[in-house]
Amino acid sequence: MVPEITVPHPGSYNAVISGTGSYAPPRTLSNEDFAKMLDTSDEWITTRTGIKTRHIAADNETTAQLATEAAVKALADAGLEARDIELIIVATITPEMVFPSTACFVQDMLGAVNAWAFDLLAACSGFVYGVATAREFITSGRYKNALVIGAETLSKITDYEDRASCVLFGDGAGAVVVEQSQDGPLGIVYSSSSSDGSGWTSLNCQAHGSRHPANRPLDDPKKIFMTINGREVYQLAVRRIVEIVGDCLEQCNLTIGDIDMFIPHQMNARIIESVAKRLKLPTERVFINIDRYGNTSSASIPIALDECCREGRVKSGDIVLMVAFGAGLTWGANLVQF
Numbered sequence: 466m467v468p469e470i471t472v473p474h475p476g477s478y479n480a481v482i483s484g485t486g487s488y489a490p491p492r493t494l495s496n497e498d499f500a501k502m503l504d505t506s507d508e509w510i511t512t513r514t515g516i517k518t519r520h521i522a523a524d525n526e527t528t529a530q531l532a533t534e535a536a537v538k539a540l541a542d543a544g545l546e547a548r549d550i551e552l553i554i555v556a557t558i559t560p561e562m563v564f565p566s567t568a569c570f571v572q573d574m575l576g577a578v579n580a581w582a583f584d585l586l587a588a589c590s591g592f593v594y595g596v597a598t599a600r601e602f603i604t605s606g607r608y609k610n611a612l613v614i615g616a617e618t619l620s621k622i623t624d625y626e627d628r629a630s631c632v633l634f635g636d637g638a639g640a641v642v643v644e645q646s647q648d649g650p651l652g653i654v655y656s657s658s659s660s661d662g663s664g665w666t667s668l669n670c671q672a673h674g675s676r677h678p679a680n681r682p683l684d685d686p687k688k689i690f691m692t693i694n695g696r697e698v699y700q701l702a703v704r705r706i707v708e709i710v711g712d713c714l715e716q717c718n719l720t721i722g723d724i725d726m727f728i729p730h731q732m733n734a735r736i737i738e739s740v741a742k743r744l745k746l747p748t749e750r751v752f753i754n755i756d757r758y759g760n761t762s763s764a765s766i767p768i769a770l771d772e773c774c775r776e777g778r779v780k781s782g783d784i785v786l787m788v789a790f791g792a793g794l795t796w797g798a799n800l801v802q803f
């Protein structure tokens with residue numbers, strides 16, 4: 466039976482996800498490859514993270530190129546041309562350069578001449594923040610459509626001498642087209658978004674900003690790479706994800722049994738399993754593809770959503786809950802009726 470969904474802050478229009486697309490570079494790096502480079506093993510990585518392999522961009526492959534490949538597929542899926550797009554939001558922590566924005570590069574590569582474009586930085590929560598932002602522009606009636614893209618080349622800021630972090634990350638991009646509609650599914654019903662800047666030390670990449678200006682040598686050359694406090698993040702991620710799912714369900718007057726597909730940020734299969742257990746979500750309603758991608762930060766949810774749709778695991782009318790947690794600290798969720 467279709468549940469009675471409450472839309473907490475309805476606009477004049479629905480904002481529906483009308484197309485999805487994803488792209489990952491062809492080159493891969495398996496656990497066995499790591500075992501040849503570092504003191505690690507397939508057994509350690511698989512048991513602690515669920516990751517088997519990840520995609521790695523070629524030296525000349527950039528974030529905007531990956532984003533554009535995903536966007537082209539999402540546009541085709543939605544039946545739109547690049548020139549139809551009014552707004553492009555690119556979520557990334559591995560931009561094309563300090564400025565201009567990666568979104569402007571994507572606009573140019575796509576030929577989306579009628580769009581305005583900007584980047585959004587919320588690390589692994591970037592895509593869900595982007596969907597929340599697009600929803601506001603579209604439900605208000607200001608724009609008819611938007612492309613929301615999560616794209617990363619994390620391999621370019623990964624320290625391949627740090628076995629505790631390098632095995633976790635991969636490269637890729639995912640995109641959705643969000644369109645205005647007045648009937649049919651409710652689309653993006655509700656977005657819950659949170660931040661806690663006091664937790665910035667848990668996950669960061671410190672070089673290239675104003676704290677470490679370009680005209681001064683870095684006090685620690687490793688600051689060009691990501692650093693993580695894995696154990697701290699693990700525990701917080703489980704707690705915050707469970708809390709934010711509770712908020713979405715309460716606001717929309719739903720129960721966990723109403724969620725047809727749960728698409729969490731793919732940061733660690735053990736974290737996802739722990740969340741699913743606490744929420745009493747059966748495995749067939751939890752989407753996991755981390756074994757083939759690793760953690761691709763802002764790209765992880767849109768890649769998973771695209772695979773989920775293409776595998777026919779999301780049908781018209783289904784209620785999908787996408788939830789992320791990441792650096793900032795940031796966390797967020799989108800409840801969507803397809």
Ligand SMILES: CC(C)(COP(=O)(O)OP(=O)(O)OC[C@H]1O[C@@H](n2cnc3c(N)ncnc32)[C@H](O)[C@@H]1OP(=O)(O)O)[C@@H](O)C(=O)NCCC(=O)NCCS
Pocket residue numbers: 504505506509510513514589628629630632633668693694695696697698699732733760790791792
């Ligand atoms: C990173 C993570 C997999 C580590 O798992 P863990 O069970 O917490 O492991 P620990 O960090 O406690 O390390 C346990 C031991 O394994 C070792 N180890 C770390 N990485 C290893 C690797 N790749 N291979 C083999 N051993 C490794 C550690 O050195 C440590 O050894 P010690 O006990 O002799 O000191 C896990 O904490 C995690 O996924 N955290 C969240 C990741 C994250 O922040 N992602 C980005 C945010 S979205």
